[in-house]
Amino acid sequence: MNGTQFWSLAVSAIFVQNLVLIYFLWDGSFYKAIKKPKTGLLFGILVTAATTLSSVLCWLLNRFVLRQFSLEFLAPFAFVLVITLLETAAYAAIKAISPKYKDEILKILPASAFGCAVLGLVLINVQANTRGFFGTAFYGLCAGIGYLAAIFLVMSALERVRFSAPPPVFKGLPIALVTAGIISLGLMGFSGIVIPY
Amino acid sequence: MNRTKGKKQSSNGIKVKSSAKRLLSENPVFVRAVAIVPILGAALTLKSGLLISAAMILTVLFLNLAMYGLNMVVPKKFIFTAAFLTAGIVVTPVCMFANYIAPTIAPLCGIYLPILSVCALPMIETRHYGAKYGILRTALDALFDGAGFAVAAVVFSVIREIIGNGTLYDRPMPGFSQFKFSFALAPAGAFILLGLVCALFRKIFGMKEDNGEGMK
Numbered sequence: 001m002n003g004t005q006f007w008s009l010a011v012s013a014i015f016v017q018n019l020v021l022i023y024f025l026w027d028g029s030f031y032k033a034i035k036k037p038k039t040g041l042l043f044g045i046l047v048t049a050a051t052t053l054s055s056v057l058c059w060l061l062n063r064f065v066l067r068q069f070s071l072e073f074l075a076p077f078a079f080v081l082v083i084t085l086l087e088t089a090a091y092a093a094i095k096a097i098s099p100k101y102k103d104e105i106l107k108i109l110p111a112s113a114f115g116c117a118v119l120g121l122v123l124i125n126v127q128a129n130t131r132g133f134f135g136t137a138f139y140g141l142c143a144g145i146g147y148l149a150a151i152f153l154v155m156s157a158l159e160r161v162r163f164s165a166p167p168p169v170f171k172g173l174p175i176a177l178v179t180a181g182i183i184s185l186g187l188m189g190f191s192g193i194v195i196p197y
Numbered sequence: 198m199n200r201t202k203g204k205k206q207s208s209n210g211i212k213v214k215s216s217a218k219r220l221l222s223e224n225p226v227f228v229r230a231v232a233i234v235p236i237l238g239a240a241l242t243l244k245s246g247l248l249i250s251a252a253m254i255l256t257v258l259f260l261n262l263a264m265y266g267l268n269m270v271v272p273k274k275f276i277f278t279a280a281f282l283t284a285g286i287v288v289t290p291v292c293m294f295a296n297y298i299a300p301t302i303a304p305l306c307g308i309y310l311p312i313l314s315v316c317a318l319p320m321i322e323t324r325h326y327g328a329k330y331g332i333l334r335t336a337l338d339a340l341f342d343g344a345g346f347a348v349a350a351v352v353f354s355v356i357r358e359i360i361g362n363g364t365l366y367d368r369p370m371p372g373f374s375q376f377k378f379s380f381a382l383a384p385a386g387a388f389i390l391l392g393l394v395c396a397l398f399r400k401i402f403g404m405k406e407d408n409g410e411g412m413k
Contacts, residue, residue, distance in 0.1 A: 021384065022384045023238065023308075023384075024233070024234050024237040024238045024384065024387070024388075025234060025312075026233075026234070027231075027233075027234060027315070027316070027319075073289070073292075073293055074289060075311070076285055076288050076289045076292055076311035076314065077285045077286055077288075077289040079285075079311075080281060080282060080284065080285025080286075080314065081282065081285065083281075084278055084281055084282050084285075087278065088278065110277050110278070114277070114281045114315065114318070115315065116234050116312055116315050116316065119311065119312060119314070119315055120234075120308055120312055123307075123308040123311055123312075124308060127307070127308065167396075169396045169397075169399045169400045169404075170392075170396050172230075173230045173392075173395055174392040174393070174395045174396040174399070175392065176392070177233075177388050177389070177391050177392030177395065178388065178389050178392035178393070180388045181384075181385045181386070181387070181388030181389035181390075181392065182385070182389070184384050184385040184388055185385040188383060188384065188385055
């Protein structure tokens with residue numbers, strides 16, 4: 001793969017196929033993360049690490065085990081198992097290394113690893129099946145960056161919306177969804193962009 | 198003896214009434230704000246809405262029953278990890294079953310069928326673990342949780358299909374088929390439409406504003 005192909009993958013992962021705003025891969029943890037900037041940043045970084053590593057491992061599993069032995073029907077369980085093992089290893093590593101924000105990281109680690117984004121991205125990669133090993137890893141990294149960007153976009157927008165006093169029936173989830181929809185409308189402008197290589 | 202029988206019957210009635218709250222006043226999608234992802238992604242038509250509803254009911258039911266047993270053997274420290282693994286084990290045959298009964302519709306649901314495993318996790322009733330709630334009550338609550346999701350999925354998919362395609366169950370709707378609004382089928386349209394449906398649901402049933410506490 002050349003530089004332009006990686007650039008094309010980056011634009012695709014961050015904007016055209018954004019995990020949150022195009023694929024809807026958000027959940028309760030995302031909603032809680034966008035309430036505090038520090039938690040949001042930490043959560044986004046953990047999701048980026050999870051998406052990158054799980055993309056790589058699940059690509060290998062799919063290529064050399066599932067497709068080799070015609071076990072594609074076991075894909076959901078196999079990928080969940082890989083993600084679980086990854087999270088367990090990360091938990092042990094963080095406890096051993098003991099970084100600065102160890103307690104905060106350990107609190108949100110399960111939510112970031114076991115969310116829709118990681119499993120969803122792995123399934124998207126398997127469906128696409130055209131990127132190769134390095135392409136998949138890079139796509140996973142960029143998809144995580146896109147997730148982080150979406151957290152801050154939605155968080156900033158919701159902060160402004162809260163001050164504008166929406167009608168009572170819209171407070172909370174409804175206005176969050178409408179806001180995300182309007183931001184997603186902007187990203188839809190990127191659809192159809194093809195970077196020639 | 199008749200008095201005890203009457204008491205037992207009324208206690209069963211209370212259990213069903215309490216579980217039935219999950220259909221409306223404690224609806225998992227519109228009120229508790231969980232399991233939104235498959236509704237946004239897969240509920241494009243009534244057929245796919247019905248398929249993911251059936252898949253979610255099965256997933257939530259089996260997951261809750263499995264966790265009821267696992268909670269007795271797995272230490273509390275690892276229960277979340279065990280739940281995620283169990284969800285993966287439960288959703289695999291559910292996806293295979295969905296592909297078997299609806300081979301043309303299941304591929305259209307794409308990645309959102311396996312994602313049901315993650316979305317069912319917030320619907321695990323941790324309060325059912327222990328001596329207080331029996332397995333029957335756990336199953337009942339899980340069933341009604343799934344049914345609440347089904348209500349949301351069916352309502353949303355009907356609205357989305359009529360507005361976006363002008364059809365219902367692939368049959369053209371008189372009056373709507375000429376005025377298709379394809380934006381409803383796009384991601385942005387899905388977000389906005391679900392936000393509006395959620396607000397309408399809360400207005401009709403007099404729900405209180407949500408402060409996001411329902412999202413785990």
